[in-house]
Amino acid sequence: MGLNVEKIREDFPVMKREIHGKPIIYFDNACMTMRPVQVIEKINEYYNEYPACGERSSHKLGKRVDEGVDQARESLKKFIGARHTKEVIFTKNTTEGINLVANTIDLNKGDVVLGTDREHNSNLLPWQKLASLAGTKHEIVDPNPDDTFSIENFEKKMSRDVKLVSIIHTSNVDGTTIPIKEVIKIAHDHKALVLVDAAQSIPHHDVNVRKLDADFLAFSGHKMLGPSGTGVLYGKEHLLKKMPPFMVGGGTVEDTTHTNATFDEPPDKFEAGLQNYAGIIGLGEAARYLMRIGKDNIQKHEIALNRRVTDGVGDLVDIIGPNEPEKRSGIFSFNYKKVDSHEISMMLDEMENICTRAGAHCVHSWFNAHNINGSCRASFYFYNTPEECDKFVDTLKKVIDVVK
C-alpha cells in the first residue's frame, strides 16, 4: 500500500507556505523534519490548558501533565519496542543520550569503545573525552574497500578489551545502514554492550530494541516529526539501574539529607530538574503519527524518491556512498567536481527554495580521512513528492551548468 502523500501533506502547515511565490521543497530531513499539525496542537494544548510541572504537584494541572508524560512514554515504549516504560529516558537529543551513557557507564582505563569510521561528532567526542579523562580507548572499525561497513573487520576488532560498541545505525553522510542485529550479536558474544546511535534510523526504518537486543539506543525527536530539543535514550532496565545518575538535582531523588541522597529508579533518576513537558508530550504524538503511517511505507517511499533523483542526476555528480539508492535510505549526498558544496546548496535555495544541507554534516572525521571538503546533501521524508524530486533534478542541472 502506497502512501497518500497529498493527504499527508495537508497535515503539515509549513507546506502551504510560499517564499518569493514558490513553494518550499524541504530536503533537509536528516537534520530536522517538519512537524504535523497534530504535534503542534499537542504542544499548544499543554501551553493553553495545563502548563504546569510534572511529578511533583498534586493539583489538577500537575496531574494532567503527569498523564501527558506517561502517555508519551508509553507511546515511545511501543514505538521502539521496549519492555518497560522505565527504559525510556527523555533527553533533549541524541547527543545528550550518548553523553549520558558516556558519563555514567562503568568503563575503566584500557577499556575499548568501538565505533565506525563515520560516527557523528555526537558519537565521537563523548568517547574522545572519556579517553582523555578515564584512560579508555576509542577505536575504529575500518570499512570495506568499497567504503561500506565491514562486519568481518568488526568481528576482528572485537578483542577482550572492547567493553562497549557505540555505533551509528544509519549514516547521516551517505545513508547506509549497518547490519545492526549481527553487530549486536557479535558484540554480546564478546561480552560487550552496544549503544546504537539511531538518530537517522528510527525516523525511517523499523527499529525494535527488543528484537535487536540493543543495550542502549539514542535518538532525537526533531528528526522524527517531534518538537525541537527532544530525544530519547533507551537503556535496558538492569543496566540503567546499575548506572549512577548523570545530572543530579530535583526530580532524581527519593530523599536527601544534608550529606546524602537516595536516588529514584530509572527513568526519574536520569531526568534532572523540570522537564520539557510540552516537548515530551508532542514527541509522544509524533511517535503515534509515525506508527499510524508505518515505517515500511516510509522506507519504500523514500527509496522511490531517492531512485528518482539518482536516475535524474546520479551520472552528473559524485554520489557519496553506494550508487544504488536502496542502500542509501532517504539520503542523496553528492559533490560536483571541486565546487564548494555550500555554493550548490545556496543556489538551490535561492532559485527554487530547495532546502539542502552542505558541509561535513558533523562528521568531519570521515571527510578529513577522505580528503573531501564536505558534500551537499538532500534527504527525503515520506511527505516529499516525486514532483519535488523532478524540480530538484532540474534545478541541480541548471546549477551545474553555471558552475561547470
Added chain:
Amino acid sequence: MICIIALVVFGILGIFSAKYRTVAKEAFDCVFKRITLRKCTTGLDKRMKSQITGKFMRKHPGLGKVLYKHFEAISWIFTIVLILSLGYSAYSIGNLFIYGNCNGPIPDAFCVFDPFVSGGHVESCSMEGITGEITGVLEVHDHDPAIGFPDAKVTIIEAGCFLCPYTKEAEPVVKQLISHYGDQIHFVYKDFPLSSTHPGAQEAAEASHCAHEQGKYWEYHDLLFVDQNGADFDHLLNLAQQLDLDIEQFSECLESRKYKSKVDGDFTEAFSIGVYGTPTFFINDQIIVGPKTFNEFRQIIDSELFWSV
C-alpha cells in the same frame, strides 16, 4: 572583494538593526583576513556569490552564468564604485555640516519676497516652502541700467535686491558673463527690493538711480553690495562721496525720492509676472532663480546664441 561591499552595506544597516550586525562582523573578519593576505574563512564571500548568482538564475540563467564566472571582477568594479560614491557622500555630509545643505556653498538659496511678512510672519531667505511660478518675461525700458550691445541676440535681465546676500553672491558670475560675452549679450539690471526683510533696499535702489543720473550707476551698484548691513541716508550719501558724485544733486535726488516710481514700477512689473525672490535672471525667455555657476549660465546662453536667428 564582495566582502568590502558587504561590510559597508551591512555595517550601515547594522547601525539601525541588530540583525545585520553579525553579517557585518563576518564581513569585517573577511576583509581583515583578505587585507592580511589570508583566506576568508567565514565563507561569506562564497555565500554572497551563490546567493546573488542564484537570484539571477531564477530570472536569467545566462546572466547568472556570466555573474558566476566573473564574480570577482564584477565585485571589484562595484567596490570601486562604492568607494567613489562613499567619498562623494562624505563630501556631501561635510557640506551639510558646514553649509547646512548637501551641495556646498548655498547654490540654490536666494532671497524670497514674502507679501505676508507685514502680518508678523518671519520671512526667510531660502527656497523653503516656495513654489512660485514665473509666467512671463520682463521688458527692457529706456532708462534701465544696462551693459553690452542693445541689439545682441541674448538679453539677460536680472531682478535683484542690493541688500540680498544672494544677489551679492551672483555678482561675480554676472561680472564674468559680461566680460566673457561682451557685445554678444545685453545685460540689464532691474530692482526688486525686498524691503520687508531687508529694510533700506528700496532706498538703496532709488540711490542707484541717482548715481545713474550722474553717469556712475555701475560703480555705485558695486559699492552697494560691499556692505549690506543697511542703507540709511548717511550710508548712501557716503557711498556717493566715495565716487565723487555731486553730493548736493545726489541728496536732493534721494530726498525727493525722484526714482521711487521707477523702482516701484520695476517691482510691480516683476511681481505681476510671478517673480518671488532675488536674484532672478531672464536669459531671453529662460529663467534662472537664485545664484548659479558660470557654467550653468553659459550652457543656456550658448544655446540661445546658437539657436536664435
